[in-house]
Amino acid sequence: MLNKTIIYTIIRLLNFCLSGLLSFCLLFLSAPLYAVQITLNVADVAAPSFTARGIKVVLAQEGSAEFNIDELHLAGQTWRKVHVHCSEFLLSSTRVTCDKGKLDAIPDLPFTFSYEFASQRLELRFAAKANELWQVSADFRAQPWRATILLRNAQSKRLADLLSPDWPLPTQGALNGTLMVHGDKTGVSQINADLQLADVAAADASGLHAAEKLTGTLHVDAARTGQKWDWRGALDWQGGELFWQPLYLRGGHTLLASGQWDGAQLKVTQAVANLPGVGKVELNALWDVKKSNLLEGRLVGKNLTLAKGFTDYAKPFLEKSALSATELTGLADVDWQYLNGATQALLVKLRDVAIVDGEKRFALHGINADIPWHAQVQSVAHVAFADGELMGLPLGATQWQMQMRGQDFILPTATLPILDGKLEVSDFRMHSVNDMWQWNFSSTLTSISMQKLSAALHWPEMHGSLSGSIPKVSYQDKLLKVDGTLLFRVFDGTVLANHLELLDPFGRAPRLSGNLDMRELDLDLLTRTFSFGNIQGRIDLGVNNLELVSWLPVRFDAKLASSPGKYRKRISQKAVENISSLGGAGGVAALQRSFLRIFETFGYERIGLSCALRNDICTMAGVEDNGNAYTIVKGGGIPAITVIGYNRKVGWSELITRLKRVSQDNKAVIK
Amino acid sequence: MNNLIKFCFALFVLCVSATASAQVNIEINTPGVVALKQSMQTRHTQLAEFYASGAVGLTSDGMVALRDANAVPLAARQKVNGLVAAENQDRKALYAEIAHANAHPEWEGDIRNTFAQRWIQRAQAGWWVQSGGGWSKK
Numbered sequence: 001m002l003n004k005t006i007i008y009t010i011i012r013l014l015n016f017c018l019s020g021l022l023s024f025c026l027l028f029l030s031a032p033l034y035a036v037q038i039t040l041n042v043a044d045v046a047a048p049s050f051t052a053r054g055i056k057v058v059l060a061q062e063g064s065a066e067f068n069i070d071e072l073h074l075a076g077q078t079w080r081k082v083h084v085h086c087s088e089f090l091l092s093s094t095r096v097t098c099d100k101g102k103l104d105a106i107p108d109l110p111f112t113f114s115y116e117f118a119s120q121r122l123e124l125r126f127a128a129k130a131n132e133l134w135q136v137s138a139d140f141r142a143q144p145w146r147a148t149i150l151l152r153n154a155q156s157k158r159l160a161d162l163l164s165p166d167w168p169l170p171t172q173g174a175l176n177g178t179l180m181v182h183g184d185k186t187g188v189s190q191i192n193a194d195l196q197l198a199d200v201a202a203a204d205a206s207g208l209h210a211a212e213k214l215t216g217t218l219h220v221d222a223a224r225t226g227q228k229w230d231w232r233g234a235l236d237w238q239g240g241e242l243f244w245q246p247l248y249l250r251g252g253h254t255l256l257a258s259g260q261w262d263g264a265q266l267k268v269t270q271a272v273a274n275l276p277g278v279g280k281v282e283l284n285a286l287w288d289v290k291k292s293n294l295l296e297g298r299l300v301g302k303n304l305t306l307a308k309g310f311t312d313y314a315k316p317f318l319e320k321s322a323l324s325a326t327e328l329t330g331l332a333d334v335d336w337q338y339l340n341g342a343t344q345a346l347l348v349k350l351r352d353v354a355i356v357d358g359e360k361r362f363a364l365h366g367i368n369a370d371i372p373w374h375a376q377v378q379s380v381a382h383v384a385f386a387d388g389e390l391m392g393l394p395l396g397a398t399q400w401q402m403q404m405r406g407q408d409f410i411l412p413t414a415t416l417p418i419l420d421g422k423l424e425v426s427d428f429r430m431h432s433v434n435d436m437w438q439w440n441f442s443s444t445l446t447s448i449s450m451q452k453l454s455a456a457l458h459w460p461e462m463h464g465s466l467s468g469s470i471p472k473v474s475y476q477d478k479l480l481k482v483d484g485t486l487l488f489r490v491f492d493g494t495v496l497a498n499h500l501e502l503l504d505p506f507g508r509a510p511r512l513s514g515n516l517d518m519r520e521l522d523l524d525l526l527t528r529t530f531s532f533g534n535i536q537g538r539i540d541l542g543v544n545n546l547e548l549v550s551w552l553p554v555r556f557d558a559k560l561a562s563s564p565g566k567y568r569k570r571i572s573q574k575a576v577e578n579i580s581s582l583g584g585a586g587g588v589a590a591l592q593r594s595f596l597r598i599f600e601t602f603g604y605e606r607i608g609l610s611c612a613l614r615n616d617i618c619t620m621a622g623v624e625d626n627g628n629a630y631t632i633v634k635g636g637g638i639p640a641i642t643v644i645g646y647n648r649k650v651g652w653s654e655l656i657t658r659l660k661r662v663s664q665d666n667k668a669v670i671k
Numbered sequence: 672m673n674n675l676i677k678f679c680f681a682l683f684v685l686c687v688s689a690t691a692s693a694q695v696n697i698e699i700n701t702p703g704v705v706a707l708k709q710s711m712q713t714r715h716t717q718l719a720e721f722y723a724s725g726a727v728g729l730t731s732d733g734m735v736a737l738r739d740a741n742a743v744p745l746a747a748r749q750k751v752n753g754l755v756a757a758e759n760q761d762r763k764a765l766y767a768e769i770a771h772a773n774a775h776p777e778w779e780g781d782i783r784n785t786f787a788q789r790w791i792q793r794a795q796a797g798w799w800v801q802s803g804g805g806w807s808k809k
Contacts, residue, residue, distance in 0.1 A: 207740030207748070241745050248749040316749060319756040508710055508764050509703030511771070549768070552702030616700070 065089030173200030214240035246316035252276035277308035297338035322506035325358030364388035407432040421448035440474035464490035493521035516543040533574030538563035559610040603637020728799035733787035
């Protein structure tokens, strides 16, 4: 037999008005009285920022209670099928208490709860092993009402369910400290937090934002006036590591900050961050929280140490640029101003700065600069450096004045000392089009000693000079283009280089193309320089359609021929042997076997050799061609010698190897 | 009849040679290809452990990607970022260089697709590869 009583009631709990349909189902089991239990069904309970639906309470005779809640909303979170067990439950006219309580979601964290109706005092205490404690004490009758949350060895991972899954969620570590909240009828009006973090770890699903072994303290005071909060905070990050793609930082940072918060925008009116090994930076900002958007910002730092500052805070953003392997040292003052979605000003002063490329492509030392860049206003930058290096070439001291306006930089004239000469640059202009930087300039290269140049580039020592007038050098879409002609005066002749183009100069496989036209080179000087065996005379060498990839030739049409005109033409036996050995060792042997070995030098009429390089094969031709044979040196005078090559197709790599005196097959013979 | 056969044969030879001339030589060796392959080989010794751990995977477009940063110790994540960025720069340059060496720069996309399939085919067991937008363990 079942008796049922239904009671409609309004209950007041925690000073919030809770309303609902409470159905007391008194289940009097027909038989033994010791099995009596009471089941209460509550349709829903609602309060500001709190609702519970489908509540079922079962009160057992021995004093325990079971609470089942189908759906619970609290502080923006939703839990479903919540089950609470109270081993000792007491509901009287003065108080409600739950001792030895247990939540199914956190079975290892038993709790006690008590609420006194008259004094409106609440005590909630979760305690577990290892001295873990989460304790809430609240007095709702006080004006303003207040609540204190005490944390002791509180395991941070328990907060994971309360936080947004888009953020790094705590996985381990403990929190200690207190959080005090005051409020009135309109809600929370004051917050004071003092927290210590111990070995806290957190990570988001992608692992791109994560922290490990974080230790430190956080102090926050915030007070509300109307809708506006004034806050002040201090963060002392003492240890641990943080990866916030692409930044990786270690402890030692401190931050003091204050500002306002109006529910939509977070304003940092003043903040001072101490960056370890770098220096202090002051910043202020206005952040639109809903749109995750920086509206205004300013960052000012003086005497910042660039070595660590660049490595820690700038380089991670430059992995895909030519600066990814760059190291900076020296000191800098920085003032960055941001407004309306863009940087409005960047004022930089550099003191004794060095910038060095890890791949040894460039370096500048002793840089002192004042660069007051503004997006809208024209200004002038002063840049000076003591020395440097570009592709192995030493650069001397110089100073420049650059006009700047937005993304347009103009250098009317500039001098770049290179070895004992200099590059006089005029009308340098760099600007950004569709976020791609392009630049151009015209220049004159005044005489550089070839002796110094060859020494700097670790070439065999050469004499002569390098100079040139370059009407235009331009860089656009990774292509460096030289319009005009570079003039080298080497080996008492001239070398003209034109149509030079360099694709992807800072890439792994730069591609250079152009033409070289060499006239009247003195073979005596040339052969002495390269220890080839002496040849006297003059030659012209044209190299058209030259293409180098990674600075090695992949294609050209080269033609070497004796220069027109009258001059002494002699070739030494050693030189003949070397030319012959390019075709193989047999030629050398043939010469040494013949009576010609008694002569030191021979006369010749003409020298000529051409090579068309394609797919690592050099197709050869000579002064005269006769079927498969071609004459490299045509004899003349007494004693005369003629060198004939028979192999027209020679592997380029093989030829280079042979040039390095590794002789193999005999393909050239001596007549 | 004999002439017809000869004509057909000549036509066949012409077609075959035309097809052959349009084929890309992806094994082509130029100094650029050699430099890029060397650079990639050197880096591979550093990347191999991250392929094996699943942190880095091979994408369906012939690149590599940081797939699961959680598989990398925190202090090494920045290094992996750098390795992935450098590897992708080299891979992109390699495809462009091979296309250029074949005298058809416009083939870069096809060469990239061919390499993408080849990298995935040659991937070791346990490495993660991308197909159809999703990741799977080989």
